[in-house]
Amino acid sequence: MTAYRYLLVLLFTGIIGLAAPAATAGVLPDDRADTLYHYYDGGGVKIDGPSILVRKSIKDRVSVYGNYYVDRISSASIDVVTSGASAYTEERDEYSVGVDFLNGDTLMSMGFTSSSERDYKAQSLNIGIAQEIFGGMTTVTMGYGRGADDVYRNGPDGQPDGIFADEADRRNYRLGLSQVVTRNMLLGINYEAITDEGFLNNPYRQVRYADGGSATGYAFEAEVYPRTRSSNAVALRTRYYLPYRAAVQAGYRFFADSWGIDAHNVDVGYTHPLGPAWVFDLSYRFYTQSAADFYSDLFPYQGAQNFLARDKELSTFDSHTIRFGVSYDLIADGWGFFDKATVNLHYDHILYDYSDFRDLRAVDSGGAPLYATGTEPMYSYASDVLQLYFSVWF
Amino acid sequence: MTVARISAALLVLLLLAGCGVEPWVRPYERDRLADPIMSMDRDPVSSSYINHVHEAREGARGASGSAGGGCGCN
Numbered sequence: 466m467t468a469y470r471y472l473l474v475l476l477f478t479g480i481i482g483l484a485a486p487a488a489t490a491g492v493l494p495d496d497r498a499d500t501l502y503h504y505y506d507g508g509g510v511k512i513d514g515p516s517i518l519v520r521k522s523i524k525d526r527v528s529v530y531g532n533y534y535v536d537r538i539s540s541a542s543i544d545v546v547t548s549g550a551s552a553y554t555e556e557r558d559e560y561s562v563g564v565d566f567l568n569g570d571t572l573m574s575m576g577f578t579s580s581s582e583r584d585y586k587a588q589s590l591n592i593g594i595a596q597e598i599f600g601g602m603t604t605v606t607m608g609y610g611r612g613a614d615d616v617y618r619n620g621p622d623g624q625p626d627g628i629f630a631d632e633a634d635r636r637n638y639r640l641g642l643s644q645v646v647t648r649n650m651l652l653g654i655n656y657e658a659i660t661d662e663g664f665l666n667n668p669y670r671q672v673r674y675a676d677g678g679s680a681t682g683y684a685f686e687a688e689v690y691p692r693t694r695s696s697n698a699v700a701l702r703t704r705y706y707l708p709y710r711a712a713v714q715a716g717y718r719f720f721a722d723s724w725g726i727d728a729h730n731v732d733v734g735y736t737h738p739l740g741p742a743w744v745f746d747l748s749y750r751f752y753t754q755s756a757a758d759f760y761s762d763l764f765p766y767q768g769a770q771n772f773l774a775r776d777k778e779l780s781t782f783d784s785h786t787i788r789f790g791v792s793y794d795l796i797a798d799g800w801g802f803f804d805k806a807t808v809n810l811h812y813d814h815i816l817y818d819y820s821d822f823r824d825l826r827a828v829d830s831g832g833a834p835l836y837a838t839g840t841e842p843m844y845s846y847a848s849d850v851l852q853l854y855f856s857v858w859f
Numbered sequence: 860m861t862v863a864r865i866s867a868a869l870l871v872l873l874l875l876a877g878c879g880v881e882p883w884v885r886p887y888e889r890d891r892l893a894d895p896i897m898s899m900d901r902d903p904v905s906s907s908y909i910n911h912v913h914e915a916r917e918g919a920r921g922a923s924g925s926a927g928g929g930c931g932c933n
Contacts, residue, residue: 499904505912518904532904596870600882607866637921640866643899648888653899657921698922702899706891720919728919736896744896754918779918786913811905817916850912852905 491570491597493528496521499856507815507848509541514556516854526568530576532561543844544777547825548671548685553623557582563591570597584625584668586615593639601645608639618668633663649706656699666690672775673825674764675838682838683763689773690759696722712736714748725758726779734788741797746790746811756781762823763839777844781820788813805858813850819843 498519505512514535522528536559541552563576572595580587593608612635620626636659643653666688676684700718707713713735720728734748757779759772790811796803823841828834836842884892891897900906910923 494903499902501904501908503908516904516908534908601886602882602884605870607870609863638863638866639922640869645882645884645889645892648884649891651892651897651899655922659921696919696921698919700922704897704899706894706897710894710896712894712896718919718922720921722918724918726918728917730919738896752913752917752919757918778916784917809902809905811909813909813912815912850909852908854902854904856902856904 491567491572491595493522493525493565493567493572494520494530495858496528497856497858499854501852501854504851505848507850508817508846509543509546509552511539512536526566528565528567530561530563532559534559534561543824543826543846544670548669550669553619555582555584557585570601571595583623584617584619588613589635591637603645604641604643606639606641606643608637608641610637610639611635612637614663616664616668629668631664633661633665635659635661646703651704653702654700655702656697658695658697660693660695662693665692665694666774667776670774670776672764672773673762674767674769676767681834684767686767686773688775689771691724691772694723696720696726710738720754724779726754726756728752728754732786742794744790744792744794746788746792748786748788750784750786750788752784752786754782756821760821762821775822777819777822780822782817782822783820784815784817786813786815803857803859805856807856809852809854809856811850811852813848815848815850816845817848818845 499517501516501518503513503516514537516532516534518530518532520528520530536555536557538555538557539552540555545552557580559578559580561576561578563574565572565574573593574595575590575592578587578589578591589610589612591608591610593606595604595606597604612633614633614635616629616631616633617625618629638658639655640657641653641655643651646652670688671685672688673683673685675682698718698720700716702714702716704712704714714733716730716732718728718730720726730750730752732748732750734746737745737747739745757774759770760774760776760779761769762775762780764770764773788811790809792807792809795806795808797805799805820843822844823839824844825834825841827836827841834841895901914920914923
């Protein structure tokens, strides 16, 4: 019930804040509506769907938003193929609503999100506060979030089997600082701690262990994760306005968790407007992580240790992302009720390269493995991610 | 709650420090910073989607600037 107590405190604070006289004016987010279609294709998985986000302010003090998001998933991933399961389809629907209260230089926000698929339900509540200080040079932000997940397992008919059910409780604590450094440069620092407790693995995933009695030389058993996880992440982000009208950005994040995963990612980007209507974006992101302590591609025997994982998201791997984006403003001078309307296309190409997750799909025509157990080639794949969206400001 | 306490202490310290600092970039000098191309998050609908794409496939999470929602990462 702690989340609800926080909600009540925030509501109370918000009401007090609204009653107080405004000092210098902060800024509410823009009034706008976005309709996005997203498409992901990579590693045997295709996901697409819409996302619709509408945000509207009321009397310059309050801004409300609502978001509806869908993932339509069709999966024949390497995990599905090597476990012998059939390809499956799934849909995830997510609804978010939130409100921001502005009082002088203080912006208070809260939001609620509900996500639902047949075998996974998640609800989360987030609250936050942003305070401008030093004459608007610095903005300090703090936030807290609480999530409650219900995990089920689908049977062969694609519906929850009624046997397995478990829960996970998630909390996050956020702290941020954004700073005007010079008249051309912005800097942001964000820190986030996340703690999870409950069922944190995937009820379908299995680990591989050496089994001399099997024709393939190995066999599978269910994975077992710890029931707690805590992580820390700190990110730096900067944007710089070039001598002509264009901007460069750079970012870095360090992540470490109690499962032994350390991760780093860096990104650089360039934004170039062309005339009054066009904006082009080009960026590159590199990500690298070490494996969880209890991860192995091949355990020596069944039940080799208390915790077992062969989930590629917990393995050692790198990824490279190249992004291209273009935005076109349809009505740069406004049109009636609308201030601006853009049509946008973003394309990301991502390469994943695994260092200790092997590809077990290489078999001969008789189904026998082409490689000796533990010498299979490392897995890698590429993804294409497309976003097409239309935005209006009013 | 240690993190929350440290966060609160840091916020108070920053607020106190603010009493003696003159802004070195005046409001009328922030025209370039106000240009939409300088926004850290120009299109929230797009950035929250791409953050989700990465988080569902990576061990790392958090500090990406968005509050985050459900999982949907099976």
